[in-house]
Amino acid sequence: MATKRHVQEEGLQFPGKTYVEAVLEPAYNHAKQELLLPMIAVHKAHLIMLLEQRLLSQKDALNIAKALLSIDLEQLRLGNYNGQFEDLFFEVEHKLLKLSDDSSNNLHLARSRNDIGIAIYRITLRQKLLRTLSSALELNASLLTFAKKHIDTIFIAHTHTQQAQPTTIAHYIAAVSDSLARDVRRLQAAYANCNLSSLGAAALTTSGFDINRERVAELLAFDGLIENSYDAVSGADYVAEIVASIQLAAINLGRFVQELLLWCTQEFAVAKVASPYVQISSIMPQKRNPVSIEHIRSLLSSIAGTSQTVLTMIHNTPFGDIVDTEDDMQPYAWKGLDTLEVVYRLLSKVIDSLEINKDVLHRRAAASFATVTELADTLVREEGIPFRNAHKIVSILVSQAVEQSKGISDLSLQSLNEIAIHTIGAPLKLSREKLKLTLDPKHFVNIRKLRGGPSPSEITRALEDQQHRLHSLEQWLSERETYLATALAQLDAILSNWQYK
Known part of the structure; x- marks a missing residue:
């Protein structure tokens, strides 16, 4: 760790304590855990390119390569911020200079922080x-x-x-x-x-x-x-x-x-x-x-x-x-x-x-009124009733059942016909068996075979x-x-x- 005297002799200055606490030390700790390997990879790639472009001598490139391959990354990860360097980047640069006999002075050629x-x-x-x-x-x-x-x-x-x-x-x-x-x-x-x-x-x-x-x-x-x-x-x-x-x-x-x-x-x-x-x-x-x-x-x-x-x-x-x-x-x-x-x-x-x-x-599904949309749809398909009329008939049927504390199993064809006569002026041709099937949740799911629907074949x-x-x-x-x-x-x-x- 650098002493305060050592830093002053090099013309540097320790950063302020609060600046270190609020900014520099947290950034250093994040960088050594998350950014160290990417940083070294960037150095390696840049070095390879500099040599290929003949912007570095082979001697300097080899010295820098040895330094990059030998740098102690674990030591850097375990290190603590001491104020000698502004951040991890400059600490790594300093270590590379020492390991490469100053050959890495030109590693920063044509690039910036x-x-x-x-x-x-x-x-x-x-x-x-x-x-x-x-x-x-x-x-x-x-x-x-x-x-x-x-x-x-x-x-x-x-x-x-x-x-x-x-x-x-x-x-x-x-x-x-x-x-x-x-x-x-x-x-x-x-x-x-x-x-x-x-x-x-x-x-x-x-x-x-x-x-x-x-x-x-x-x-x-x-x-x-x-x-x-x-x-x-x-x-x-x-x-x-x-x-x-x-x-x-x-x-x-x-x-x-x-x-x-x-x-x-x-x-x-x-x-x-x-x-x-x-x-x-x-x-x-x-x-x-x-x-x-x-x-x-x-x-x-x-x-x-x-x-x-x-x-x-x-x-x-x-x-x-x-x-x-x-x-x-x-x-x-x-x-x-x-x-x-x-x-x-x-x-x-x-x-x-x-x-x-x-x-x-x-x-729960069998005991609920959740299937009655299909009853309205069935009236449209098989009775030729406009949907709004069919919806009204079924809505009245359910409302009456709820008021009388009845469940879906209590819905009767007789009640349905009485409401139909009052609403459209004629009884329905629907059978009891068809009414029961229409209110079955399994039937409700199975016939919804359109793309995106829940039927077993479609969902499969x-x-x-x-x-x-x-x-x-x-x-x-x-x-x-x-x-x-x-x-x-x-x-x-x-x-x-x-x-x-």
Whole structure:
């Protein structure tokens, strides 16, 4: 550790204590955990390009390569901020100078902290994006497996928090899966806009040296360049798009999680969370609190809030290289992605072990008035009655039954005909058997075979399509992960090969 006297002799000055506490030390700690490996990778790629462009001598390039391959990263990760260097970047630069006998003085040729920093942030974020996407696909797989178990599990869906119509658990979960797939597509789009290279933009106007921006992008597995150099160091929408995507993903998933919690109440009695994901009460022996889902709900809310913090920090900032969009803001984006990633994994495990009370759901559906839409539809189809008249007849029938404290099983053909005569001036041709079938929730579901409906045949087709979609997404993810890993490993291979020539 540098002494105060040593620093003063070099013409440097210790930063203010409060500045260290509020800014420099937190940024240093974040950087050594999240940015160190991307920083070294950027140095390696830039070095390779400088030699290929003959902007460095082979002797200096070899010395720098040895330094980069031998630098003690673990020591840096375990280090503490001591004020000797402004930040981790300059500490690494100092170590490389010592390890390379000052050959690395020219490593900074044709670049700036500006374009380097943005590239490092983008590399960090793309890695976190891929991990988050991997966990999202894990959750999607769990949802599909769960849905396939419940193609015939009928339950009453709600609109406006009131009983609406019978559907199936599979139909409901397929909707959640489709929503999740849209979140995944948004994250894919955010990845595409993130995985572009700023390197070569230098401070903001590029360089007079004949560097090869495309080669550096290729070496670091970027998909292309941020072409305009001013945009490369000034744009912040790449991180804004990421947090906007995870914010919406958290909000979407939070709606489903809130319903899961309702399903777990004794009053709803729809679902039961497995023992590894519940906690007991300290005083009430009967309690099985689904706290895992409660934590998921609160963590999703925290993601929405953290994302908004990032967007607020970007709002009304100058269009240029600024710390507002760098050290202070980036950790919030990292936290949001990391939290969403682990929430996806946790919810996947909860879904894998979730039990559904099929008998209760079927009895509830059979005893409700949720099927009477089909009665109105049947009057239209088989009696030739305009829908509004059919709706009115059935509405009066249900209202009378409710006033008389009768259930759906008490609805009679006689009452229906009396209302029809009063409404349209004629009795119906409907039989008792047809009336009974019309009010059966299973029949209600089975005849809804239109694309997107809940019938077993249609939902089976939909789930197969979703499974194909998931497979395609998994292939895309695997290709991206392999591409990044191969490219970054190749950096070391190139540098190591230099030492044997």
